[in-house]
Amino acid sequence: MNLPPINIGNIDIKLAFGGFVLNVLYVKFGYFHTSMREHSHSYGSYELHYIPSGQGILVAEGKRYPLTPGTLFMTGPNVAHEQIPDHSDPMAEYCVFLEVLPGDSQPAASKYSTNKENLLSELLVNTPFWIGLDNENMMALFEMLADELSAKRIGFHHMATNILEMIITRMVRQYTKHSSSLLDVPVKTLDDSRMLTIENCFLNEYHSITLGQLADRLGLSTRQTERTVQKQYGVSFKDKKQQSRMGAAAQLLTTTDMTISAIAAEIGFATLEQFSHSFKQYHGMTATQYRSRRK
Structure with a gap:
């Protein structure tokens, strides 16, 4: 499988997402040949993981989950997690790391959102951990994002922002289709x-x-x-x-x-x-x- 790499570098990308703003700190792609040791993120920080190929194990909240092609998972504040690859079939991963900012960080024109959109954003910030199999064709979005960032055609920043909004939206939509761990999490910010x-x-x-x-x-x-x-x-x-x-x-x-x-x-x-x-x-x-x- 020929997977396109993604790296937004120093590009500033902020997404209007219901009642919040998502500050995208990085988007990365890579293969796991060694384990990523157990770690956790700070308040307001969320990491979206998508496994397009390979096999491995996720250890999160004291439980073990198989990682197979098409697995999606989100790790939020204070969720201790570790990724262990299968050395015979190392897994690839697209990773989006973002910070949740309060809604008053949005431009005035972006502050108007429907109740459904607010529900989506609240579901994101109130779900510190979720895992499931993708049924929203996420791989196509990552391929589009990789193409925009590599080609850098006119308007690529706008396009990349829109694609990342779709990636986050399609991710959170799937929370309601599988069981998830819903807990209140304080949303705080930091530079x-x-x-x-x-x-x-x-x-x-x-x-x-x-x-x-x-x-x-x-x-x-x-x-x-x-x-x-x-x-x-x-x-x-x-x-x-x-x-x-x-x-x-x-x-x-x-x-x-x-x-x-x-x-x-x-x-x-x-x-x-x-x-x-x-x-x-x-x-x-x-x-x-x-x-x-x-x-």
Whole structure:
């Protein structure tokens, strides 16, 4: 299957969606050859995933779901999730990452929406997790989006915006056709570049990032940064970093043959003793016990 890649780069795309505005932070395409370790998104952040080919497993909210061609799923605020590919048939994925902004961010002409449109947007923000099989021909939309972004013909920004609106709309329409987890989620906002910086630091630099370093990158004081992390995740910087470290440790224990000492060093602990104490305190068992039970 020859799948077209998508990357919006630095293009600013905001979608009027019922009573909200969706700030599209990135659209990406790629293949999973290794697992994406367990992580979660901040308040107001949603990630749409579409699997056009390949096989794998999604672990979300403590449950395992098979990923097959045509699978769609949305992961919203504080939904811990992990993607595990089938190495004999690695899955491809289109991913749309967006931030929900309040409706007063819309231009005046865009603020008029029907009750059905408002229901659609409320269904999106009140559903932190949903998974099902596509029955709205989403692949055709991703192909159209890829064509517009690669060719960059006159009006491509307008076209890309319209196609992304259709992608989100067709996604949320399908919530009502399958069972879904409907929970109220607070919708908060943060400057998009700062939000991505925070997300990426906890996902990729959990082993070494400090509060001071993150504050410097955000252009904020350490106190402001601490408040920002608390606002976005509901926990302190220290607790969020520990959560990321322990998630990475759990993945390494179950997917590699690395020694426990090597894992401790890999995720940023100075000594094995410090790691062992933290791991047992967090997971309720030793690293050795965790590895033997999960493998």
